[in-house]
Amino acid sequence: MKFNDLNKQYQAYRPEIDAAIQSVIESASFIHGKEIELLEEELAAFAGVKHALACSSGTDALLLSLMTLDLQPGDEVICPAFSFIASASMVSFCKARPVFVDVSPIDFNIDITKIEAKITPRTKGIIAVSLFGQCADFEAINQIAKSHGLWVIEDGAQSFGATYHGQRSCSMTDIATTSFFPAKPLGCYGDGGAIFANNDEWAAKLKMLRSHGQEQRYQHKLIGINGRMDTLQAAILRVKLKYFEKEIKNRQQAATLYSNLLKGQVLLPEVADGRESSWAQFTVMIENRDLVREKLAEKGIPTTVHYPIILPKQEAFRDDVLSDERFEVAELLSETVLSLPIHGFITEEEIKLVCHELIELLEDQPQRREDAEKVLNLAPLRLRGENRK
Helix, strand or coil: CCCCCHHHHHHHHHHHHHHHHHHHHHHCCCECCHHHHHHHHHHHHHHCCCEEEEECCHHHHHHHHHHHCCCCCCCEEEEECCCCCHHHHHHHHCCCEEEEECECCCCCCECHHHCHHHCCCCEEEEEEECHHHCCCCHHHHHHHHHHHCCEEEEECCCCCCCEECCEECCCCCCEEEEECCCCCCCCCCCCCEEEEECCHHHHHHHHHHCECCEEECCEECCCCCECCCEHHHHHHHHHHHHCHHHHHHHHHHHHHHHHHHHCCCCECCCCCCCEECCCCCEEEECCCHHHHHHHHHHCCCCCECCCCCCHHHCHHHCCCCCCCCCCHHHHHHHHHEEEECCCCCCCHHHHHHHHHHHHHHHHHCCCCCCCHHHHHCCHHHHHHCHHHC
């Protein structure tokens, strides 16, 4: 069993992917080939925005967005405490300061009730990461940002294809980004990313910045980077995009089966009202996480942990966090989360096997309590946060 079976996906689309790759090779147009523009049109239509710009990675998408918004040294940006490092690290890369906010016990995205307490006169914007495939609460986040004159970026690296009250991820904020890292719900065969915007001026600036600030060839209006996507990746993504909605539905069905089989055994992920997840991960919360993971590996079942060290405790951010700051939910998640295999081609038999082995391991654990939520101490937090859905 594979955690994310990319080979099975390739075999399903192999004739089309091979033909797309061969077409690019024969054209010898490896940079700025026609597939880039076509992909951008298709991504914009899928997300429901005016502009989509393909770029070299999800991380570069964030950097280019911050450069477009003119983030300056000493500025502050609100970021979630529980996430991959890319969003906060790009703030630091711009010599600005990430200001961390704890996450919600309901959906594990940034806690909207704790954002305003972290806003200062130096705050310029909010980066809301849509974690594990579920959009953050953008109606509330955008309202907070508007009242304080801030911009909002959605980091949709894990949520592309998800919806929030009928709107697609990457369509609800000033600028949004996503990643096409191979393991993402929509992944290429290397690094890749995209930026989404409705503002024409920002889109033009983004386009320049991703190609060394060029307005025209050898005419550099801005200082930019080499943030281009190569044509081969665009060709591969165009094939996969045709089947993307079907794969999302398969992931949603897989998540439903997992939830039905594991109900009452572990603390399950929740999808808030009005949202649909693209299920980049199916992540449960469990006591004795590391021991369970080790035992599952012995049985040939792969798992992974997102994220064992919260961002405020990373050495890279040691100068950005006060010694007395606490991130209660984020710290609990870092100790208890376990992501189980999920992808667009996972079978019912594979899910049943994972659940059977996991439940058997839990039943064999000494000192196991019947109420998993009380063991994790997350249930009271969720109850306090129910009105945030």
